[in-house]
Amino acid sequence: MESISLLMHGFSNALQYSNLLYALAGTGLGMLVGVLPGLGPAAAVALLLPFSFALDTTGAIIMLIAIYYGSLFRGTITAVLLNVPGEATSAITCFDGHPLAKEGRAGPALFVAAISSATGGLIATIALVIAAPIVAGFAFKFGPPEQLALLVFSLSLLMGLSGASMIKTLIMGIFGLTLGTVGLDPTQAYPRFTFGVPELFEGLSFVPIVMGLFGLADIFVQLEHRAKKQEVLKIGKLMPSKSEWRSVIAPIARGSGIGFFLGLIPGMMPSISSFIAYSSEKSIAKNPERFGKGAVEGVAAPEAANNSHAQATLIPLLTMGIPTTPTIALILGAFLVNGIVPGPLLFRDNPTLVWTIIASFFVGNILLLIWNLPLIRMWVSILKIPPSILYTIIIVLMIIGSYSEYNGIFGVCLLLGAGCFGYWMKKLDFPVAPLILTLVLGPMLEESLIRTLEMYPSGGVIEIFHRPIVLGMSLLTICFFLFFIYKSFSRRSVSLQQLPGGSA
Numbered sequence: 001m002e003s004i005s006l007l008m009h010g011f012s013n014a015l016q017y018s019n020l021l022y023a024l025a026g027t028g029l030g031m032l033v034g035v036l037p038g039l040g041p042a043a044a045v046a047l048l049l050p051f052s053f054a055l056d057t058t059g060a061i062i063m064l065i066a067i068y069y070g071s072l073f074r075g076t077i078t079a080v081l082l083n084v085p086g087e088a089t090s091a092i093t094c095f096d097g098h099p100l101a102k103e104g105r106a107g108p109a110l111f112v113a114a115i116s117s118a119t120g121g122l123i124a125t126i127a128l129v130i131a132a133p134i135v136a137g138f139a140f141k142f143g144p145p146e147q148l149a150l151l152v153f154s155l156s157l158l159m160g161l162s163g164a165s166m167i168k169t170l171i172m173g174i175f176g177l178t179l180g181t182v183g184l185d186p187t188q189a190y191p192r193f194t195f196g197v198p199e200l201f202e203g204l205s206f207v208p209i210v211m212g213l214f215g216l217a218d219i220f221v222q223l224e225h226r227a228k229k230q231e232v233l234k235i236g237k238l239m240p241s242k243s244e245w246r247s248v249i250a251p252i253a254r255g256s257g258i259g260f261f262l263g264l265i266p267g268m269m270p271s272i273s274s275f276i277a278y279s280s281e282k283s284i285a286k287n288p289e290r291f292g293k294g295a296v297e298g299v300a301a302p303e304a305a306n307n308s309h310a311q312a313t314l315i316p317l318l319t320m321g322i323p324t325t326p327t328i329a330l331i332l333g334a335f336l337v338n339g340i341v342p343g344p345l346l347f348r349d350n351p352t353l354v355w356t357i358i359a360s361f362f363v364g365n366i367l368l369l370i371w372n373l374p375l376i377r378m379w380v381s382i383l384k385i386p387p388s389i390l391y392t393i394i395i396v397l398m399i400i401g402s403y404s405e406y407n408g409i410f411g412v413c414l415l416l417g418a419g420c421f422g423y424w425m426k427k428l429d430f431p432v433a434p435l436i437l438t439l440v441l442g443p444m445l446e447e448s449l450i451r452t453l454e455m456y457p458s459g460g461v462i463e464i465f466h467r468p469i470v471l472g473m474s475l476l477t478i479c480f481f482l483f484f485i486y487k488s489f490s491r492r493s494v495s496l497q498q499l500p501g502g503s504a
Contacts, residue, residue, distance in 0.1 A: 003133050010355030014363050019062055022055065023360050026063035027367045030070020033394075042327045043218055044071040046210040047394065049334060050401030057338045061357055064334050066364045068327055069121060069310055070371070076113045076303060077376075080106055092274045096291060096298030103294055107376075108240040112296055113303045114372040116252050120304030121365040123256040124263070124311035129358060133347065135319040142344060144451035145464040149473035151445045154322045155438065156477045166485070168430045176435035179204055180442025187450060199410045206333045208402040208411050209439065212418025213432045214326075215398055219391050220423040240296065248300040251281050259305030263312025263324075270309045270325075277305035311361060317342050318354060321444075326433040329440045336440070 013019060033044040045067055052060040080097035093113065100109040142150065155173070182193045183203030194200040240248075255277040262273045281301045282291045291298050316322040321343040323329035335342050346354050402411035422432055456463060464470050 003129060006351055006355045007129055007359060009352070010357075010359035011362075013058070013352065013356040014062070014359035019059060019356065019360065020363065022059040022063040023066045023364045024367050026066025027070035027364055027371055029063075030067035030072075031368075031371055033067070033071060041068055041071040042210075042325075042330060043214040044068075045327055045330045045334075046207075046214045047397060047401070049210065049330065050207045050405055052334065053337065057340065058353055058356055060338060061331075061334065061340075061353075062360045062364075064331055065314070065357065066360070066367075068331060069307060069361075069364060070368060072117065072307055072310055076117075077110065080109050080113070080299075092278045092302040093299055095278070096293070096295045099292070099294035100296065100299070105294070107237050108244060108296065109299050110376055111373065112240055112244070112248055112300050114369060114376075116248065116255065116300040116303040117307040118365045118369045119252050120256040120259060120306070120308035121311050121368070122362065123253075123304075124260045124308040125358070125361040125365070127260055128311060128315055128361070132315055132319055132358070135315060137344070142469065143467075144448055144455060145467055146469045146473070147343075148445070148448040148452050148464075149470045149477075150320060150322065151441055151448055153473050153477045153480070154441055155445070156480045165429075168428075169434050172425070172430055172432065173434040173438045176438030177442045177445075179209075179435075180439050181446070186443075186447060197410075199406055199408070203443075204439075205405045205411065205414065206337065206439070207405045208414040209418045210330055210333070210436060211398050211401065212415045212420075213422035213436065215394065216415065216419030217422030217426060217432070219394065220419065221426055222387065223391070244296045247297055251277075251297045251301040252304045254280060255301035255304035256308040259308030259310075260312045262305075263309035264315060270306055273305040273309040274302035277301040307365075314361075318346060318357075319344060323437060323440060326436050329433075329437050333440050 014023070029048055030041075030044055033047055045064060048067055049064065052064055055063065076093050076097070079093040080101050097109045097113070100106065178193075180203075182200055184190065184201055185192055191201060258277045258280065259270075259273040262276065263270070278291075278298060278301055281297050282288050285291065285295075285297065313324045313328050316324055317328050317332060319342075321332065321341065323332045332342060340346065340350065340353070398415055399412055402415035403409070405411040406414075425432055452464065465474065
């Protein structure tokens with residue numbers, strides 16, 4: 001009952017004029033930036049992160065999270081109309097969304113996708129209200145050793161972000177930890193890796209780096225691979241038929257459940273939730289041969305799973321301070337910049353803030369419907385704007401945000417350097433997500449390590465493993481580490497077997 005009363009109080013704050021405006025602007029900006037070719041949720045949050053610093057803390061967090069789930073729907077538009085998924089999570093939507101569009105039913109496909117996304121988000125938010133206080137109550141038992149074990153476990157999730165090479169992932173993760181040490185030593189305030197540059201005394205700013213790695217690097221890649229202009233299919237009427245409405249109710253519910261539970265698993269990518277939801281619907285369908293040829297259920301289930309997964313990833317962030325995806329790592333950075341440390345103490349020390357943010361999830365999903373259903377043709381028209389104009393506007397906004405971060409040209413240089421480095425890494429197939437995660441978690445890890453060592457000045461650090469939570473988290477870390485190593489070697493073995501005459 002206490003959670004319900006706190007949520008009602010959160011609604012009273014979330015529905016205030018200013019916070020409602022931030023949520024409306026966030027979902028709209030997320031849709032606007034997200035619908036641009038080549039820019040995903042991480043780039044959308046990174047691009048608009050510096051402009052949130054002028055807002056109050058509650059408004060800034062509400063707007064950034066609204067940008068996050070507002071940008072998730074953008075890949076669906078291009079997937080349905082162009083057969084070009086905006087991101088991996090929208091690739092499954094191409095299977096049935098584009099065939100529906102070619103039949104002249106792009107409108108119902110986009111309508112069902114919007115309803116499914118909003119419903120999945122709302123169901124996951126209800127589950128969040130129930131689960132978050134329970135998880136936070138358990139995390140109240142965390143001291144510095146437990147926080148250290150938790151952060152080490154978070155770093156083990158880097159293995160889940162590995163692509164073809166675990167070595168490349170580890171290299172990027174170590175590089176991110178190294179960048180996190182730039183600045184003044186937390187114990188003696190001694191400059192580290194500053195090279196006499198005054199701007200580096202407070203460390204490398206998070207904003208220009210993430211805008212460069214995600215936004216500018218993606219634009220460089222898009223400019224390099226300029227594709228021919230594709231014809232945007234017509235939308236037609238929006239409303240689905242009555243039979244289509246009846247057929248998508250169960251897939252939306254099942255997709256929401258799959259997305260939520262998989263979203264709680266650290267390292268689980270949203271695209272996996274979408275794929276499992278689609279495969280489940282196809283396996284239980286009476287006529288599975290319809291899938292891939294324009295089955296509306298093939299649009300509803302993965303879209304519901306996608307948004308439900310996204311909302312579920314906020315539970316580890318709010319209750320334990322664990323970023324499970326690059327985009328969540330950016331939101332964690334926004335919390336830290338505003339002087340707020342997500343975790344169990346957030347529910348105890350800032351209940352008004354955290355429950356206002358949770359209530360804004362409900363509001364934001366409703367606003368997402370308002371942005372999508374009546375204005376879907378406006379978003380489609382953006383696809384017809386020449387990329388040269390769009391990219392120019394985006395780059396100018398990035399430069400302004402980076403300049404304002406340092407109040408000088410140093411921020412712009414950092415942006416360009418990060419953009420060139422990110423582009424180079426993409427060409428070499430190095431993942432940039434581990435760098436962002438370690439850049440955010442590195443300073444927190446160092447602080448927890450120092451506080452833990454201060455608790456055991458005699459050097460008996462081994463005693464921390466007598467603490468049950470530390471021991472449990474350590475064993476879990478080892479299990480994840482071994483699992484990801486096994487998965488990496490399995491991929492390598494399969495690749496070798498596919499070579500002519502090759503064998504593992």
